[in-house]
Amino acid sequence: MMEAVLQTMAGPLTVADWISWFCIGSGVFFAFTGAVAILRLPGVFSRMHGAGMIDTMGLGLILTGLMVQAEEPIVIVKLALILAFVFFTSPTTTFALARAAIHGGVDPAADPTPKADPAPAQPEETDPSRT
Amino acid sequence: MTLFSAAAVGILATLALVMVRAVAGPTVFDRILAVNAAGTLTVGLIAVYGFLDGRPDFLDIALLYALINFIGTIAVTKYVKFRDLGHPARSPQAEEGDV
Structure with a gap:
């Protein structure tokens, strides 16, 4: 698939282009896999795993592949800034969300596997016990 | 360029x-x-898209979006947990942390 796309391009690819293709292709693959995990895994805590995959492997590899294509040093600095920021904010967000979910009544130890379809609402969803 | 177009389509999917x-x-x-x-x-x-358009200055917008995304997510999470954005740090539920 990827090689077919590459052969239709005019001219030979440089080494930087090969590295960019590898990094960005892998990043998009990991991001897509994380999205499928968010869509298919049961329960909010296992879906956080997919979100973490998008944040680390997906965005990390995509921005690394863009760094190879950068022509000015400031572009690389900006991409590194985005990577460093996401590196710190992604676990923080997941931590806060996990604590909020536990506080909100979602039991991490419960088996969230749906019987037939993940679409029907979990019983923990609509508890109005919180003020 | 084909590389950035393919990446944009993959991210959109x-x-x-x-x-x-x-x-x-x-x-x-x-x-x-x-x-x-x-x-x-x-x-x-x-x-x-910044690279696709040949204007990597878009990275400033991307950096700002990452910041706002983090702040917004934390704010919404705090609101859902406490039902209030002005919740004091020390409260009857303070042993569970502020966030």
């Missing part, structure tokens, strides 16, 4: 999958998680 979970998520935490992931993917999409 990923965004579509994530937004399905944001709409259909059973609990509000699933929706917050999906919207946060969508924001992260939007950062990547803005960066890729």
